[in-house]
Amino acid sequence: MMTEGTPQAASAILSAERVSKSFGEVPVLFSIDFDIKPGEVHAVVGENGAGKSTLMKILSGLEPPTSGVIRFEGHTGALPPDGQAEGLGIVVIHQELNLAEHLTVTESIFLGREWTRHGFLRRADMRDEAARILDLLHMHIDVTARIKDLPIADRQMVEIARAISRDARVLIMDEPTAVLSVTESEALFEQIARLRQSGVAIVFISHKLDEVKRLADRVTVLRDGQLIATVDATNLSADAIAQMMVGRELSNLYPPKKEPDADAPVVFAVQNLSTPGVHDISFTLRQGEILGFAGLIGSGRTAALEASVGLTAPDTGTVTLKGETVNFKNVADALAKGLVYMTKDRKGKGLLLNMGLRPNLTLFTLSRHVKNLFLDDRSETGALNRAMRRFDIRARDSSVNVGQLSGGNQQKLLLGKTMEADPDIIIIDEPTRGIDVGTKQQLYHIIAALAAEGKSIIVISSEMQEIIGLCHRVMVMREGQIAGTLEGAEISEHNIVRYAAGLGPKGTGHNERLSA
Amino acid sequence: MSDLARETAGKIPPAMTPTGRWRIDLKTAGPLVALIILVIIGYSLNPLFLSEGNISNLLTRSAFIGIIAVGATFVITAGGIDLSVGSMAAFIAGMMIIIMNAAADTFGISLVTVLIGAGCSVILGIGAGFINGFMTTKGRIEAFIVTLGTMGIYRSLVTYFANGGTLSLQSPVRDIYRPVYYDAIFGIPIPVLVFVLVAIAGWILMNRTVFGRYCMAIGSNEAVARYSAIKVDRVKTTTYILQGLCVSLATIIYVPRLGSASSATGVLWELEAIAAVIIGGTMLKGGFGRVGGTVIGALILTAIANILNLTDIISNYLNGAVQGVIIIVAVYLQRANISARRKPRT
Numbered sequence: 001m002m003t004e005g006t007p008q009a010a011s012a013i014l015s016a017e018r019v020s021k022s023f024g025e026v027p028v029l030f031s032i033d034f035d036i037k038p039g040e041v042h043a044v045v046g047e048n049g050a051g052k053s054t055l056m057k058i059l060s061g062l063e064p065p066t067s068g069v070i071r072f073e074g075h076t077g078a079l080p081p082d083g084q085a086e087g088l089g090i091v092v093i094h095q096e097l098n099l100a101e102h103l104t105v106t107e108s109i110f111l112g113r114e115w116t117r118h119g120f121l122r123r124a125d126m127r128d129e130a131a132r133i134l135d136l137l138h139m140h141i142d143v144t145a146r147i148k149d150l151p152i153a154d155r156q157m158v159e160i161a162r163a164i165s166r167d168a169r170v171l172i173m174d175e176p177t178a179v180l181s182v183t184e185s186e187a188l189f190e191q192i193a194r195l196r197q198s199g200v201a202i203v204f205i206s207h208k209l210d211e212v213k214r215l216a217d218r219v220t221v222l223r224d225g226q227l228i229a230t231v232d233a234t235n236l237s238a239d240a241i242a243q244m245m246v247g248r249e250l251s252n253l254y255p256p257k258k259e260p261d262a263d264a265p266v267v268f269a270v271q272n273l274s275t276p277g278v279h280d281i282s283f284t285l286r287q288g289e290i291l292g293f294a295g296l297i298g299s300g301r302t303a304a305l306e307a308s309v310g311l312t313a314p315d316t317g318t319v320t321l322k323g324e325t326v327n328f329k330n331v332a333d334a335l336a337k338g339l340v341y342m343t344k345d346r347k348g349k350g351l352l353l354n355m356g357l358r359p360n361l362t363l364f365t366l367s368r369h370v371k372n373l374f375l376d377d378r379s380e381t382g383a384l385n386r387a388m389r390r391f392d393i394r395a396r397d398s399s400v401n402v403g404q405l406s407g408g409n410q411q412k413l414l415l416g417k418t419m420e421a422d423p424d425i426i427i428i429d430e431p432t433r434g435i436d437v438g439t440k441q442q443l444y445h446i447i448a449a450l451a452a453e454g455k456s457i458i459v460i461s462s463e464m465q466e467i468i469g470l471c472h473r474v475m476v477m478r479e480g481q482i483a484g485t486l487e488g489a490e491i492s493e494h495n496i497v498r499y500a501a502g503l504g505p506k507g508t509g510h511n512e513r514l515s516a
Numbered sequence: 517m518s519d520l521a522r523e524t525a526g527k528i529p530p531a532m533t534p535t536g537r538w539r540i541d542l543k544t545a546g547p548l549v550a551l552i553i554l555v556i557i558g559y560s561l562n563p564l565f566l567s568e569g570n571i572s573n574l575l576t577r578s579a580f581i582g583i584i585a586v587g588a589t590f591v592i593t594a595g596g597i598d599l600s601v602g603s604m605a606a607f608i609a610g611m612m613i614i615i616m617n618a619a620a621d622t623f624g625i626s627l628v629t630v631l632i633g634a635g636c637s638v639i640l641g642i643g644a645g646f647i648n649g650f651m652t653t654k655g656r657i658e659a660f661i662v663t664l665g666t667m668g669i670y671r672s673l674v675t676y677f678a679n680g681g682t683l684s685l686q687s688p689v690r691d692i693y694r695p696v697y698y699d700a701i702f703g704i705p706i707p708v709l710v711f712v713l714v715a716i717a718g719w720i721l722m723n724r725t726v727f728g729r730y731c732m733a734i735g736s737n738e739a740v741a742r743y744s745a746i747k748v749d750r751v752k753t754t755t756y757i758l759q760g761l762c763v764s765l766a767t768i769i770y771v772p773r774l775g776s777a778s779s780a781t782g783v784l785w786e787l788e789a790i791a792a793v794i795i796g797g798t799m800l801k802g803g804f805g806r807v808g809g810t811v812i813g814a815l816i817l818t819a820i821a822n823i824l825n826l827t828d829i830i831s832n833y834l835n836g837a838v839q840g841v842i843i844i845v846a847v848y849l850q851r852a853n854i855s856a857r858r859k860p861r862t
Contacts, residue, residue, distance in 0.1 A: 311743070331745040341743075349739040354803060355732070363733055363744045366726045374724045417744075 011037045013201050019068030029225045036201040043204045043216035047436030050222040060092045061085035089169030101148040106130040109162045133161045138187040152179050153297045172203040181296040209238040246438040254469030255448040260288035267456050273317030275307040279480045290451045292471030293460040294496045300480035301460045309334040309341040340423040344430035350414045353403030358384045365420045387416035408439030427458040547812040562826040574822045579707035580766045582814035585792035586718040587762030590755040593805030595735035599663040602785035603670035608640045608767045609777035610674040613683045625688040637764040645760020649753030675779035682778040690775040697772040707769045719807040735802025795846040
């Protein structure tokens with residue numbers, strides 16, 4: 001029930017006052033004050049599990065606060081539940097994509113508020129409107145395409161188009177750029193600027209601090225459910241934000257690079273591999289090397305490497321492992337030869353969210369925990385204890401479901417599961433997607449340490465800084481082909497972007513060859 | 517059952533409530549509590565319910581559905597479904613009778629004849645299970661569709677072989693075969709003994725072996741299983757083969773009971789088997805299987821029929837209705853349990 005009240009901050013459209021939230025007996029937010037004004041971008045940052053998403057759910061009425069007051073346009077009281085706050089103009093773009101796979105783009109954008117005339121859908125009008133909104137975002141998505149046929153970045157843009165089309169007055173975006181490429185993010189930022197101009201209040205959650213620095217008027221930092229600070233973005237460097245998030249100084253995000261020996265043997269080679277979305281690519285990996293795969297989302301990096309480890313059957317191409325030509329029929333074949341692939345989709349393909357830590361950790365290598373035909377509890381528990389120590393996996397206790405862990409801990413568990421196989425060659429797809437900077441640092445150090453031990457590693461990443469900070473050598477992919485290879489000092493944001501965009505390095509005449 | 521309890525404990529964070537542990541026990545024991553309540557009701561309505569003869573009868577009757585349901589637990593846990601088991605049982609029973617009648621002409625009225633019949637039953641069960649599994653995995657057809665198809669095929673085949681009537685075992689052969697249903701070892705009827713052995717083997721397979729873990733992983737998320745080096749198709753096919761094997765065992769025990777098979781044999785067994793699995797706490801969408809619960813589920817279903825037989829309060833004809841109510845209530849309670857869990861946060 002909304003009741004009349006005196007507006008506390010005259011200009012705030014939506015505010016939370018001393019809001020706390022507990023799930024059962026577990027407190028996740030402690031007395032948070034937060035407000036958002038029309039025509040403002042207010043960024044919320046914090047490590048995974050800091051309570052950002054919970055705060056957003058409270059601000060949008062999806063979760064009621066345990067205590068505290070929500071004030072919308074000067075009225076206090078409970079927001080309507082189950083996303084009905086959209087009717088008030090509070091629109092959320094969720095971190096997990098919330099699109100029905102079998103609907104078309106138009107149907108998704110208009111879902112829940114279809115345009116009708118005399119009870120019939122105005123299909124053509126809706127298609128035109130959907131096309132107009134996507135055009136604003138510079139997206140060339142077929143409005144009659146089904147969601148399931150779209151790449152993940154396009155789905156995110158459809159979700160954004162859906163929110164924009166709702167005439168939002170408060171727009172809450174939970175990590176909207178996590179799966180977007182640089183150009184796609186730019187188009188989104190343009191729209192954010194336009195919406196801000198027109199007086200929309202925007203809440204923006206992101207792990208990408210350069211974006212936060214660039215877009216936000218104010219920044220709120222949360223840590224462990226506590227409000228650390230709300231400050232003007234102009235007074236703050238990205239480094240200062242990062243320090244507030246983790247509560248300690250992050251001096252060395254990336255470990256020092258230790259180049260592999262000059263005469264280190266090639267342990268993994270792929271020649272002339274083609275598979276849908278990938279055309280004739282070749283690369284080699286030397287022992288102790290960290291090889292990066294950079295490029296835009298959809299440039300074929302994942303498809304190429306999934307085909308090399310037997311997850312999909314390549315159309316053509318040969319894979320050589322430690323000098324031996326191999327033909328993997330499935331993941332088990334690759335695993336037997338010491339080659340493993342760690343998926344970027346930890347929730348959909350990496351972990352069983354409704355099971356505990358132990359079955360998840362040992363699933364990949366379960367046959368190693370068999371004693372006299374039966375599973376050996378003690379051996380599995382031992383493996384879990386070791387992995388929790390080695391990878392610093394933090395869980396309230398080891399019987400919780402994996403779905404309840406924070407993204408960072410899930411990722412560390414997935415790495416632990418992969419490393420249970422004690423592989424020689426590890427392919428890691430997006431090692432730090434959607435996880436906080438503290439855990440990122442840990443993962444980078446673990447990856448570097450593995451390489452120093454003599455493991456050979458391929459890192460696929462859309463985060464340029466990660467590729468630059470971590471890799472000894474970088475392949476840049478573009479439209480299913482390798483656009484260029486960078487080594488040593490050549491590995492720079494500038495060069496990666498040029499290759500990814502289809503331009504060769506300046507003055508080398510690569511241009512003509514690449515465009516051919 | 518300690519592992520079973522631990523599996524369940526994983527579903528609810530113990531930190532949730534101080535009484536969390538009690539609630540877990542209650543949840544695991546839910547079907548058992550329901551069975552005990554049912555027994556009390558049965559006894560209070562008619563003390564004969566707990567007579568030795570009736571208990572023995574009840575357990576023997578529950579053996580067919582129970583054995584089939586143990587197999588169904590694996591299929592459902594791995595995310596599949598098998599609707600063909602009732603028809604498959606009728607078909608196998610019909611084939612056994614035809615084969616034994618023919619074998620009796622060659623080998624005479626002897627144990628060999630019965631053994632040939634039983635052997636053929638096992639081969640047919642495994643074969644039928646393999647066909648279901650092969651078509652769902654390699655053919656990429658949904659299990660519901662495949663087994664709906666084979667359900668019609670087997671039912672129609674047994675009607676065809678029986679020429680629309682009944683296939684009967686030659687009575688001399690039946691005399692040799694009879695004890696398999698009617699005799700007891702150490703006072704335990706043979707069907708019950710087989711049921712107990714199948715249940716124990718099933719429980720061990722589900723909770724103590726790589727195969728059981730793989731079934732749960734596949735039912736929980738097939739993509740994760742595939743990325744975890746599990747040969748998904750092979751494991752899924754194996755669950756259907758296990759199911760076929762369980763059907764063949766149930767049929768071997770069933771045939772001597774009446775010594776005949778017709779198009780009416782095994783009608784609705786598939787639904788009773790699935791109901792037993794679900795009442796026992798296995799999730800229909802897969803990922804979580806409980807063999808112990810399935811056994812109790814089968815006992816609950818048989819006990820309901822038995823109680824209605826022994827009393828006049830509700831007509832025996834309403835047996836199906838009572839079972840239907842129980843199934844819906846059981847699933848509703850499971851659902852309530854799920855939503856009571858803490859939602860994950862990021």
